[in-house]
Amino acid sequence: MDRIITTHGLRKVCEPTPVWTFTTLDPGGLSQPVNALVPGAWESIPGLKNYRGRAVYEKQLNCGGTLRFVFGGVSFRAKVFLDDRLLARHYGAYTAFDCLAEDVPFGRHTLRVEVDNLFGGDSALHVPNDYYSYGGITRPVTVEQLGSAYITRLHVTPKRRGRMWLAQVEVALRSISDEDQTVDVELKAGPGAVSWKRRSLSARGEITLTAELMAPGVTPWTPENPQLYTAEAVLWLEGEPADDLRDRFGFREVKAEGGRLLLNDEPILIKGVNRHEEYAQFGCAVPVEAMVQDVQLMKDLGCNLVRTCHYPNDPRFLDLCDQYGLMVWEEAHARGLSLQQMQHPAFMEQTMLCIDEMIAQHRNHPSIILWGCLNECDDEHDEGAAIYRQCFRRIHELDASRPMTAALLGRTTSQVLADMDVVSMNLYPLWYHDTPVSDYLGGIKTWINQHGGAGKPFIVSEIGAGAIAGYHDPFGQAKWSEERQAAILREQISAVMAHPETAGIILWQFADIRLDDGSFASRPKCMNNKGLMDEYRRPKLSYAAVKELFHR
Numbered sequence: 206m207d208r209i210i211t212t213h214g215l216r217k218v219c220e221p222t223p224v225w226t227f228t229t230l231d232p233g234g235l236s237q238p239v240n241a242l243v244p245g246a247w248e249s250i251p252g253l254k255n256y257r258g259r260a261v262y263e264k265q266l267n268c269g270g271t272l273r274f275v276f277g278g279v280s281f282r283a284k285v286f287l288d289d290r291l292l293a294r295h296y297g298a299y300t301a302f303d304c305l306a307e308d309v310p311f312g313r314h315t316l317r318v319e320v321d322n323l324f325g326g327d328s329a330l331h332v333p334n335d336y337y338s339y340g341g342i343t344r345p346v347t348v349e350q351l352g353s354a355y356i357t358r359l360h361v362t363p364k365r366r367g368r369m370w371l372a373q374v375e376v377a378l379r380s381i382s383d384e385d386q387t388v389d390v391e392l393k394a395g396p397g398a399v400s401w402k403r404r405s406l407s408a409r410g411e412i413t414l415t416a417e418l419m420a421p422g423v424t425p426w427t428p429e430n431p432q433l434y435t436a437e438a439v440l441w442l443e444g445e446p447a448d449d450l451r452d453r454f455g456f457r458e459v460k461a462e463g464g465r466l467l468l469n470d471e472p473i474l475i476k477g478v479n480r481h482e483e484y485a486q487f488g489c490a491v492p493v494e495a496m497v498q499d500v501q502l503m504k505d506l507g508c509n510l511v512r513t514c515h516y517p518n519d520p521r522f523l524d525l526c527d528q529y530g531l532m533v534w535e536e537a538h539a540r541g542l543s544l545q546q547m548q549h550p551a552f553m554e555q556t557m558l559c560i561d562e563m564i565a566q567h568r569n570h571p572s573i574i575l576w577g578c579l580n581e582c583d584d585e586h587d588e589g590a591a592i593y594r595q596c597f598r599r600i601h602e603l604d605a606s607r608p609m610t611a612a613l614l615g616r617t618t619s620q621v622l623a624d625m626d627v628v629s630m631n632l633y634p635l636w637y638h639d640t641p642v643s644d645y646l647g648g649i650k651t652w653i654n655q656h657g658g659a660g661k662p663f664i665v666s667e668i669g670a671g672a673i674a675g676y677h678d679p680f681g682q683a684k685w686s687e688e689r690q691a692a693i694l695r696e697q698i699s700a701v702m703a704h705p706e707t708a709g710i711i712l713w714q715f716a717d718i719r720l721d722d723g724s725f726a727s728r729p730k731c732m733n734n735k736g737l738m739d740e741y742r743r744p745k746l747s748y749a750a751v752k753e754l755f756h757r
């Protein structure tokens with residue numbers, strides 16, 4: 206299923222069985238249809254490791270009535286058809302989308318999804334990059350059966366007033382009937398409850414109900430004690446419970462104040478890793494078992510935060526972070542785009558869509574303490590800086606309850622420091638250049654303070670070094686050896702932790718990741734090899750070095 210929690214007790218939800226018929230349409234594909242796993246990346250199918258093109262997934266379903274199809278993630282363009290009727294189109298691999306099919310006669314129907322992962326054309330965010338843009342239906346698909354109205358959204362925002370916790374709740378309903386209806390809604394959120402009686406829901410209309418609930422006696426969510434609560438909304442039609450939606454949330458407050466990041470008013474020092482959602486033979490369709498293991502490995506390393514570089518993650522991973530007490534910096538999709546790439550005609554629309562979907566879909570997760578966007582894009586020209594500001598504004602408009610940030614390229618040219626809640630920079634001393642870490646960090650921080658970043662928390666959002674797993678130099682001198690990587694990480698971590706003005710460090714990166722073949726000349730094995738582990742999570746020497754320093 207699409208979550209590790211139950212989101213509906215009343216609404217009928219099923220997951221189609223996992224084997225779909227799969228046909229490639231372009232050269233380099235397969236000569237005939239095969240069985241393929243959903244969710245799955247097609248690169249896992251023998252012969253398709255490098256397939257970039259179009260493909261069709263088909264599934265026979267026995268269904269009828271009013272159906273809602275929810276796609277957790279399709280990489281990276283999708284067109285959804287039910288019996289040849291186009292229901293939806295979506296761009297972007299890393300957020301969910303849904304579509305409705307009304308009055309479907311009960312019987313056998315074909316769900317067809319046309320998918321492609323072709324670069325170029327309208328694609329502004331998925332471009333050849335320092336990670337791989339996979340192909341396929343890569344996150345779970347669910348099919349829901351709806352009545353004449355349903356709950357589209359349930360958001361809970363924890364608030365603190367003095368010593369008292371409150372839950373601000375928002376429930377949205379949509380009618381899928383041609384007649385006006387009168388509805389009742391009941392909502393519970395932790396210890397609080399509210400009900401709305403006899404509300405009018407016009408034909409095909411939508412309403413949003415809001416309330417502020419007191420939450421006496423609750424235990425706040427912290428990484429050490431990740432206490433979670435359930436919120437549940439029930440929609441009543443004609444005196445009968447007709448639909449429901451549940452989610453989990455936590456009571457916690459995040460603030461950026463006086464140069465520090467505060468969680469429930471306590472300063473936090475971030476010790477984190479950057480994790481790409483990817484696992485050796487499964488590509489970006491990471492099985493939940495491997496997600497659990499990743500979270501356990503991060504806890505073992507002594508991490509308190511994971512950054513979902515460079516896109517929103519599978520909600521099952523976020524559920525696990527909520528539950529295990531791992532804080533999250535969740536980031537909208539975009540990595541290293543030049544001004545010209547940011548001026549692609551589709552860039553703004555695709556970026557805003559990703560921000561909107563990420564926040565709407567993930568905002569209840571208490572583990573998310575920071576929203577991020579636009580990793581290392583153009584922030585030094587007026588036009589690029591203006592785009593950063595638009596994204597920051599959009600994030601704040603949608604959710605002002607968390608600080609926002611962006612991992613900037615570590616250079617002294619940024620124009621957006623004054624616009625961010627938290628200043629973050631990616632720095633690679635001792636890897637891409639040999640400046641001693643503390644000199645480099647000191648210089649950058651002084652510049653930040655003089656250019657709009659003074660008084661804001663400062664995070665080193667990436668730092669690290671490469672190593673080819675299994676390549677050794679007992680003297681620790683050879684570039685790409687495990688020994689040298691471990692030695693560099695020791696120096697980097699010690700210097701950042703010793704700097705009085707840093708709110709934390711996020712290492713690049715958790716595990717090695719795959720790249721396009723185009724990277725062969727600069728990235729050995731066509732991988733980004735700066736992982737503390739290889740792509741199968743086999744630890745390099747740096748794992749133990751980081752573990753020791755992070756547990757101090």
Ligand code: ADA
Binds near residue numbers: 667
């Ligand atoms: C950047 C970028 C990462 C990765 C890293 C590296 O900081 O944000 O995606 O490419 O550099 O390995 O050089």
